[in-house]
Every structure is written in C-alpha cells, then in structure tokens.
Amino acid sequence: MSSLPLPAAESGAATGAGASPPAPAFSPLYQQIKGLILNSLQHGEWKPGEAIPSEMELAARFRVSQGTVRKAIDELAADNLLLRRQGKGTFVATHAERQVQYRFLKLQPDSGDARGEAPAQRTILECRRLRASADVARALALRSGDAVIQVRRVLSFSGVPTILEDIWLPGHAFKGLTAEQMASYPGPTYAMFELEFGVRMVRAEERLRAVLPDEQQAHWLAISSATPVLSVERLSHTYNDVPMELRRGLYRTDTHHYRNELN
Incomplete structure (x- = not known):
C-alpha cells in the first residue's frame, strides 16, 4: 500500500529534528485526516460494506493522536459515509444497508x-x-x-x-x-x-x-x-x-x- 502524504503533525511528531517548520495549516488537523480518509474511500482502498482500520491503526498511519482520528471518523459517520457498529468496528457505509438505502x-x-x-x-x-x-x-x-x-x-x-x-x-x-x-x-x-x-x-x-x-x-x-x-x-x-x-x-x-x- 502506498503511503499517503502526512498532515501537519501534532506537537511536531511528524517533523524531524532540524527540519524546516511546516507551512501554516489552514484547516484543523482532524479535517486534514478526514480528507485523507476520504481520498482512500474515493480510490477504493476500502470498499462499501468493508471495515476500515481501527482508530489506533489510523492514528499510527497518520502519526496523530487517536482522538484526532476519532473526531474525523465522527464527522464521516455523521455524513453517512462511515457506519459504526458497536463491538465490531467502523465500516464503509453502503446503500445496501437498510438505514442508508432510503436516505435519498x-x-x-x-x-x-x-x-x-x-x-x-x-x-x-x-x-x-x-x-x-x-x-x-x-x-x-x-x-x-x-x-x-x-x-x-x-x-x-x-x-x-x-x-x-x-x-x-x-x-x-x-x-x-x-x-x-x-x-x-x-x-x-x-x-x-x-x-x-x-x-x-x-x-x-x-x-x-x-x-x-x-x-x-x-x-x-x-x-x-x-x-x-x-x-x-x-x-x-x-x-x-x-x-x-x-x-x-x-x-x-x-x-x-x-x-x-x-x-
């Protein structure tokens, strides 16, 4: 799997010692993570109905806190793009799901x-x-x-x-x-x-x-x-x-x- 561009790091986690400071971020970090997850959805990395990686795995992948990932996923779930299932994880929403298929x-x-x-x-x-x-x-x-x-x-x-x-x-x-x-x-x-x-x-x-x-x-x-x-x-x-x-x-x-x- 090809690596995705990293967002501006939290507390400098993605910036190496001596590296130039990152360009100013014009959107909150969780919005940047949301955008990266959206790109993965758009390019078919996770298909409708499939589980996405856990918050902990995504946090490690993007080098941000789990709370930041959770906030991004919360917004995507509110937008009916992801679906949380208690005890099972987070899944890509699909129009085959009864609670989603009647949305339109x-x-x-x-x-x-x-x-x-x-x-x-x-x-x-x-x-x-x-x-x-x-x-x-x-x-x-x-x-x-x-x-x-x-x-x-x-x-x-x-x-x-x-x-x-x-x-x-x-x-x-x-x-x-x-x-x-x-x-x-x-x-x-x-x-x-x-x-x-x-x-x-x-x-x-x-x-x-x-x-x-x-x-x-x-x-x-x-x-x-x-x-x-x-x-x-x-x-x-x-x-x-x-x-x-x-x-x-x-x-x-x-x-x-x-x-x-x-x-």
Missing part, C-alpha cells in the same frame, strides 16, 4: 412508510450511450460531447406507475451498463452502482417544481396531461463532491407525497 428516497406513500412498502417495479424504457448535451455535460463536469449513459425508466408501486425518470451517468464510470442490469438488480439502484461499478453516491442536491406532463409523459404515468406532477431534478455526487449522476423525475402525488426532514 423522499417519496412516501400517503398510508404508511416507504420502508414498509413493497419495492418498486422497474420498467426500463430506454438505456443508451450517447454524447452529452451542453446542460448534462455542465452538470456532470464533463465536456460537451463526452459519452454518457442515458436511462429512462418508470417506477411503479403496487402496479401503479408513479415515477418517470431520466438518468444520465458519465460513460467512463458506467461502461457496459445495460437495461437488463437496471431492471433485474434486486436491491436499490445505488447499491448496484456500488457493486458493479464501484461508484458510491454520498450526497445529492435537488430542485423541485410543479409542472404539467406532456402527452407522452402522461401516457407513461397513466394520467391525464392536465394532471400536475412534481418535477424533481437531482444531482448526486460521490466522494470529494465529484458529480456522478443527473436524474430528472416526474412524480405522481395522488397516492404519495414528498417528505423531507429539516434539522
């Missing part, structure tokens, strides 16, 4: 909770490789014309088409993605992205507005084109804020509602 699912049935609802039935309308339009390229930090995978699908609950989605993914990261994979994977789509492509979505931002569907969209959702739907545009990022998915969905809200918790 905001559409709730009017009666009950999404966790008790049967999984959505997926109908893939289209899955193709094409050149990115200017707006898609801009959102995904690509060049206009770079390859992307576009997926169009309908998600149905209890046989009722409820969500129509267009998804764009960078072609270089999702090479070989097929409609069959998208339709047949038994778990959450984001868990499939982790398992099959090594891409974990860790953060997303959304924009919402009410719109009227066009005739084709209304047909796929089995509603009238005069029925308002909720338009949700989501940009999802992997580690270190790298954009990896643009998703535009139309949501029926006659049996479901969009629910968010604000802290």
